[in-house]
Amino acid sequence: MNLVATMATDLLEAKPVVNPITAWERVKLARHPDRPRTLDFIHELMTGFIELHGDRVHGDDRALIGGLARFGGRTVMVLGHQKGGDTKENLERNFGMARPEGYRKAARLLRHAEKFNLPVLTLIDTPGAEPGVGSEERGQATAIAESLLAMADLAVPTVAIVIGEGGSGGALAVGVADRILMLENAVYAVASPEACAAILWRDAARAPEAAATMRITAADLHGFGIVDEVVLEQVPAHERPRAAILAAGAALRAHLDGLIEEFPGDDDETRERLRDARFQKFRRIGAWREAAWRDSGLPLDGHAAG
Amino acid sequence: MNLVATMATDLLEAKPVVNPITAWERVKLARHPDRPRTLDFIHELMTGFIELHGDRVHGDDRALIGGLARFGGRTVMVLGHQKGGDTKENLERNFGMARPEGYRKAARLLRHAEKFNLPVLTLIDTPGAEPGVGSEERGQATAIAESLLAMADLAVPTVAIVIGEGGSGGALAVGVADRILMLENAVYAVASPEACAAILWRDAARAPEAAATMRITAADLHGFGIVDEVVLEQVPAHERPRAAILAAGAALRAHLDGLIEEFPGDDDETRERLRDARFQKFRRIGAWREAAWRDSGLPLDGHAAG
């Protein structure tokens, strides 16, 4: 074959792991007000949780929380976006939209975890990072970038799980993990379907169409090789929260155990190997082709060598 | 001798290295408006200075500046407090009183220096860290502590010089160096003589008395083993700034060369040895005695074993 072509992932073989309900329906499930939230997972799955506060520079963000806890016989650092259960709590939690303080706290707690060789678990559930004058003034972009860097550089095992809404950079900021899990009715997207529809369809009301073409479901993202495991919800999590939480807990436990078995100890060599494996994981993500030069007379586009 | 006694430094042997002018006169010289300031030293002694700005979280402090430059055939990171030359610049520079942004910028630039194995020079000239509502809200204490920690942890050679006023924690924040130099008419104190007089004499006007008893001159501090070298001013620096700057430059150069000769390379072993030497330097500072237990029948106080 004359064409040099690579694909990072093989879409053709990806199969939906669940019944075909629409992407937009999943968005509504992911945002359901009764869906279990980060603290519900922490309190059900962990013991001895001590929440740690503050970014040491400006404030404490209640929309992105973290602390130490016992999970599966280990001390872990757990981080996650926290939405509110009612209007009052949602105002306090800023609807789960973190500010720079949240990402700086995350970076601080990640360094803390590394210092004491504690594995990190992150729970993702946010519409996105807060857009606002104050957040811009205090460096929202820089804060997110530094949280990404802290996660990429981390020398301890990390498992992330999208439990509800995985919204854009504000979600990814705590998502650069060795394993990425997703609950079946969670979604994870580069932008909200409404925002995408407003830009590309010039009509936010066409969000359902946008949701479908954006490929934001757990099954899609598993197919793209981004998500390592989809945690099934026998019924939607808001109907039986405890079942979903326990299923998530079992999956988190299994992946964490696997990572620790693969990367035991905290010697320099193991740490480097772990960082390297994480890099390679993200290194592979993307879709591209390599074309031969035009002047070699070859066609510019070819078929994927799946 | 029955008494267990230690002294970290030997005051008895310390001799004034200069003519006996009073401590208060030195305070006035140190604060003289025409005394050369940090940027004067940088521009005279270094080339290719590129000032780097910002703490990446809130702002850029013009009272504590820093950047990359060439000095003595090396690239160095240089940091220093910057007072203004006139009222307008003094307002811009906040009279050399740094805010949390300044100390966070310092910590950032120190980490930068370590990453690229660049020696660090710091120039100290401040009445102290700014006391104010905004500075407290943004964690002045925490920012200073983190700058101290960054300096203590640094794995590259560091030389500090007090060029004018060394005021309290705001000065020390960039003063935890391997070598500490002082210009002859600089002062370095735990509090301003006015503040000390206001508290201990209940009268700020008695600052001259306070200055004398506080032992804040270069000669005193050399005697206590805190200052490694006093750089003589043949005439006070504000009268012949260039002479003072060049003398300071030669001393900085000699100490930096000495450190790099003693700690060449950036391998782990050398870095650890350097940190250890710095720790031992500060470890020794202080005055105390060790008394035997009362119930052993020994006197509680004894003479210093010089």
Added chain:
Amino acid sequence: MREFFQRRGKFRPRDVDQDGADIQIPEDLWVKCPRCQELVYSKELDHNARVCPKCGYHFRLRARDRIASLVDLDSFVEWDAELRPYDQLEFVDLAGPYAAKLKQTQAKSGEHEALISGWGTVEGRPIALAVCDFEFLGASMGSVFGEKLVRASERCVAGRLPLLTISASGGARMHEGLLSLMQMAKTVAALARLGRARVPHLALLTDPCYGGVTASYATIADIILAEPGAMIGFAGPRVIEQITKQKLPDGFQTAEFQLEHGMVDLIVPRFELRATIGQLIDLYERPSQQDSPNGVSAGDHREPAPVELGGHYGN
């Protein structure tokens, strides 16, 4: 309610220059709460961990009372009690020589210096403590303060013992001049080594906590705790008001203000402190112990153990 701890007078250090009796507070004294202005019976206050039973105000604690309130009965072993401050500067102010002031203060406070250090167990778990005594010259940070903290930290590195610092301080000790300022560098450098050894440092900030202490070792801890209502800052409120001519905002520099501004991890009421410290040591000390067969840790939700206090110093 159980007695939280015995009266302070009973925790007399073993080597005071003068008998502690003359500074004992009579048991029948009434104390006025500075927050709610109510009169509280002194003994009741002691029984209540010196927390106002009316409004929850946390009265200041002496260092030895604090230690007694935290560690397991008879478990505390003091370190470096033989270190003595020394007037190297020959400092003299309006009140006379520093050397004389030291003697006075030692007699009045029953302590030789403003920092008491040692180790003990909290709910059975070993931990080092370095605790400020604000009654000793405002727990200003002199050479002995620094030296004791550094020695404690070195022992923690050697023994991999977690360190709890409990701070309350007015700042630097002017009578020791630049030697005092340098204790900031000295203690931070020591704790940097503790950090590189990956031994946890927990800090508790109590009322009042200012200046050199807040701007050095206390705020670089791995976990920063604070007592409710404690005043914490760099510059004192009066200084700031004088210099800026600004009215200070409500609640300025309280522990709650510091939490809101991201400077402390959590505020712990005095009654919960022992349990929280125990829980934290536990989290660090057995990072990956299999403690239950079904994947969920057991025994992490300990009930706060009954607080057994102070007896080992005398009663």
Added chain:
Amino acid sequence: MREFFQRRGKFRPRDVDQDGADIQIPEDLWVKCPRCQELVYSKELDHNARVCPKCGYHFRLRARDRIASLVDLDSFVEWDAELRPYDQLEFVDLAGPYAAKLKQTQAKSGEHEALISGWGTVEGRPIALAVCDFEFLGASMGSVFGEKLVRASERCVAGRLPLLTISASGGARMHEGLLSLMQMAKTVAALARLGRARVPHLALLTDPCYGGVTASYATIADIILAEPGAMIGFAGPRVIEQITKQKLPDGFQTAEFQLEHGMVDLIVPRFELRATIGQLIDLYERPSQQDSPNGVSAGDHREPAPVELGGHYGN
């Protein structure tokens, strides 16, 4: 005044699908400056580095023009030009399939993707460049953008070559869905390795710089430069205004605003950029070379070399 660089049309990439001629700007066109509203003769603007001669406004530069304006004549070697975007999602919006949009954009822009990478010399010093082309779908961060940046970074690690990223971007490329978002993680992870190798990463933020680019690789650089007046932020001003119903402050999100808020190291006018980059590489590349006998470095204050540009692509 010397020509700062040749007209953009002349830097035609070697492998465009369509002839670049149809997007050349006629030499006699008048351009209206968006800041001062004055009309500027197009050729004069080109001669002036596309900086308004009336008010100093920095017009946007295409990627290849930017590269030509920086590197020594004929020194630039492009990397990974053969990488092509690919519509893995089969994304279709109001305007039709992404695949079709890509073809259109490639034809119109003369580029295959929004990031051009390669290496060259600046004043004789080798440096890698990764430069956004805002004309290509707003330099949104797709898979090829990410892959090219990662490969460039890997070459920099291997060759210990400093990296200069020059960014201008609207953010993520929605047509590539989560694959696009993941490029933030991928590029940051690559630059984390560059950082651990202690190879310098310099970033230049140019107008406009938003979203995924600003929130990933561009702001974790060792040194962050910005062009005067460039708009830089996370969320765009219109989005913020819509959501918060607030009027935005004057100068909000400009480079000058970001400098004031501590987010960038320095603002460099376009005319000084080449000299500044040269000086910075110099500072990192010979950290401790003895360059003069009398203890003061010589040759550090280089005059900016005459800017020789662009010729190697055609003229």
